[in-house]
Amino acid sequence: MSLAVIINLIVFISLIFFLNTQQRKTYTLSRLVLIGLIAGSIYGLALQLLHGEGSDVIKATLDWVNIVGSGYVGLLKMVIMPLVLVSMFSAVVKLDKSGSLGKISGVTISVLLVTTMISALIGIAVTHTFGLTAEGLTEGARETARVAVLESRISTVSDLTIPQMLVSFIPTNPFADLTGTRSTSIIAVVIFAILAGIAARKVSQEKEELAGPINTFVDVAQSIVMRLVKMIMALTPYGILALLTKVVATSNAADILNLLGFIIASYVAILLMFVVHGLLVSFVGVNPIDYFKKIWPVLTFAFSSRSSAATIPLNVEAQITKLRVPPAIANLSATFGATIGQNGCAGIYPAMLAVMVAPTMGIPIDAHFILSLVAIITVSSFGIAGVGGGATFAALIVLPAMGLPVTIAALLISIEPLIDMARTALNVSGAMTAGTITSRVLGEKSTDEQVESAQA
Numbered sequence: 001m002s003l004a005v006i007i008n009l010i011v012f013i014s015l016i017f018f019l020n021t022q023q024r025k026t027y028t029l030s031r032l033v034l035i036g037l038i039a040g041s042i043y044g045l046a047l048q049l050l051h052g053e054g055s056d057v058i059k060a061t062l063d064w065v066n067i068v069g070s071g072y073v074g075l076l077k078m079v080i081m082p083l084v085l086v087s088m089f090s091a092v093v094k095l096d097k098s099g100s101l102g103k104i105s106g107v108t109i110s111v112l113l114v115t116t117m118i119s120a121l122i123g124i125a126v127t128h129t130f131g132l133t134a135e136g137l138t139e140g141a142r143e144t145a146r147v148a149v150l151e152s153r154i155s156t157v158s159d160l161t162i163p164q165m166l167v168s169f170i171p172t173n174p175f176a177d178l179t180g181t182r183s184t185s186i187i188a189v190v191i192f193a194i195l196a197g198i199a200a201r202k203v204s205q206e207k208e209e210l211a212g213p214i215n216t217f218v219d220v221a222q223s224i225v226m227r228l229v230k231m232i233m234a235l236t237p238y239g240i241l242a243l244l245t246k247v248v249a250t251s252n253a254a255d256i257l258n259l260l261g262f263i264i265a266s267y268v269a270i271l272l273m274f275v276v277h278g279l280l281v282s283f284v285g286v287n288p289i290d291y292f293k294k295i296w297p298v299l300t301f302a303f304s305s306r307s308s309a310a311t312i313p314l315n316v317e318a319q320i321t322k323l324r325v326p327p328a329i330a331n332l333s334a335t336f337g338a339t340i341g342q343n344g345c346a347g348i349y350p351a352m353l354a355v356m357v358a359p360t361m362g363i364p365i366d367a368h369f370i371l372s373l374v375a376i377i378t379v380s381s382f383g384i385a386g387v388g389g390g391a392t393f394a395a396l397i398v399l400p401a402m403g404l405p406v407t408i409a410a411l412l413i414s415i416e417p418l419i420d421m422a423r424t425a426l427n428v429s430g431a432m433t434a435g436t437i438t439s440r441v442l443g444e445k446s447t448d449e450q451v452e453s454a455q456a
Contacts (some may be wrong), residue, residue: 001060002057002060004049004051004057005057005060005061005064007045008047008057008061009061009064009065009085010059011043012043012064012065012242012245014426015039015040015043015241016068016238016241018039019032019035019036019237019238019241022035022173022237022349023166023237025105027298029233029236029237030276030293030296030297032236032237032277033236033237033240033280033296033297033300034300035237036236036237036238036240036241036244037240037241037300037304038245039241040147040240040242040244040245040247040248041244041245041248042167042339043241043245043248043249043250044244044245044246044247044248044249044250045249047183047245047249048248048249048250048251049309053252053274053359055390055417055421057272058250061249062245062246062249062250065240065242065245065246065346066242066246066425067242068239068241068242069239069242069243069245069246070154071149071239072232072235072236072238072239072242072243073243073307073310075232075235075311076232076308076311076312076313076314076323077180077309077314078308079228079232079276079313080180080186080309080313081177081178081179081185081186081189081226082225083229083233083278083312083313083316083331084186084189084190084193084227084312084331084335085178085189085192085193086114086193086221086222086225087193087222087225087291087316087331088158088163088193088194088197088328088331088332088335089191089193089196089197089200089218089221090197090218090221090222090327091197091326091327091328091331092193092194092196092197092198092200092201093200093201093204093209093214094215094218094327095201095213095217095329097329099327100442101194101328102349103142103335103417103442104328104332104438104442105332107438107442108329108332108333108434108435108438109336109341110334111280111433111434111437111438112333112336112337112340112341112381112430112431112434113340113341113377113378113381114378115177115273115276115280115341115343115345115433115434116341116342116343116346116347116381116430117346117374117378118273118276118343118347118379119269119273119276119344119347119348119426119430120348120350120351120353120373120374120377120378121351121370121374122269122272122276122349122351123269123347123349123351123352123355124351124355124365124370124374125351126265126268126272126352127265127269127352127355127356128355128365130261130265130268131454132261132262132352132355132356133267133356133359133360134356134357134360134407134446141150147250152283153409157433166382167184168182168184168188169184169188169191170188170191171188171189174188174189174192177189177192177377179414183429184339186309186312186335187335187336187339187340188338190331190332190333190335190336197359199360200214200218202253204407208291216263216343217249217291224331224449226233226317229313229316232313233314233317234311236297236301236314238289239304239305240301240304243269243304243305244304247304247417247421249291249420259415262352262415263321263418263419264418265352265414266348266349266352266365266419266422267419267422268425268426269348269352270348270422270423270426272345273343273344273348273426273430274292274426274429277430277433278292280433280437281433281436281437282434282436284440284441285439285440286323286436286440287320291323291436293297294318294322294323295322295323295428295432297314297318298311298314298315298318298432299428300425300427301314301424302424302427302428303425304420304421304425306417306420306421306424307424307426308337308338308342308345308424308428308431309338309422310336310338312334312335312338315428315431315432316330316331316334317335318432319333319354319432319435319436320336323432323435323436323439324439324445325435325436325438325439326444327444329435329438329439329442329444330435331436332434332438333431333434333435333438334380334431334435336431336434337427337431337432337434337435338427338431339382340382341378341381341382341430341434342381342394342423342430343421343426343427343429343430344391344423344424344425344430345382345391345394345395345420345424345427346391346394347377347381348375348423349391349394349395349419349423349428350377350380350394350398350399351374351377351393351398353395353398353404354398354399354402355372355403356375356403357399357404358360358402360405361403361404361405363404369402370403373398373402374450376397376401376402377394377398378399379402380394380397381394391416392416
């Protein structure tokens, strides 16, 4: 290990100790996350300015910094399945009316799909307004390699029909799904937990002597899992510090400048969709400014981690404690939102790519094209994996369905991480918007006891 790497790591460790001192001052999570974000951005920029882009010193430094960033993301992923399983089981067991579960699922999924349709239309409009086209995009070594990889995946994706996708939601092996072996494992675990919860309710009704032990078991399991989530969430500022350091230190200024038009257009579309989310929650009586203030730490982590699935624990906790969404709705919206109707990855991104490619293939951007594209995007948004790369998977479904080549997805590889961060934050915002709207439409809010349980 060189002296430069050692000095860099000493600085990074000093930043961690600084965050720790701020945390001991009982600052709010929002403020601590902001401090971590700013510190990580400045530190990452300093590394790049001092050592140069692609420096071996930066790579060696980030190998150690990634222990904190990747470790934190790994811990969150560790708790996803236990949280989904226990929380959904508990929510169903404690539902006042078992029939309301269908309403919750129906409203939540409807909101997710409607917002995906809106995001697709925004992506189409922004791309057309900016005059973006696939012509002139350069293809280097990385892009050529990516084209080969994508083309090898097309056959697998193209054979996936809607009925097959829906069947994949069924938890044929819940133990395997608890390990996250499939892209639809989260939904499968949700379905298993709901079915187990319904069974537990029926047992409680048929054998009253077991109702007490079942409720006690549910309370104990939920308390343990929520305590585990809280322990991991306390590490959020440190995870943000490390993740932002890596993002900024590895950014390629030349690639960003070359594709600046697409980057700006993408962020404009994403920003417009955030405005739509604000308008939608305002329709159900929620102040948009207060709404975004409350979910800001969650969006920051989603932005840094590029994983909707890893954000589920923070998503659920924020909905219950900050937005006063009942646990059943919070868990359903967070888990469904990680795999269904992702506004950024499954909505805006494939819409923009399709509009950019179509003119080069002689296909006019008319009403028929737009309606077909929006319909395909909405339907294909089921089962998009809630991890980094979900947008590419969406593009592999949408573009061939529209008779378009997938090459453009490979040509944007150099700036993919930069845009994917904002797309992921939008995905999570869409899930939380769905939970908030569902809660208000059904007239349900989390109780003080539920809030305390989530905070315990």
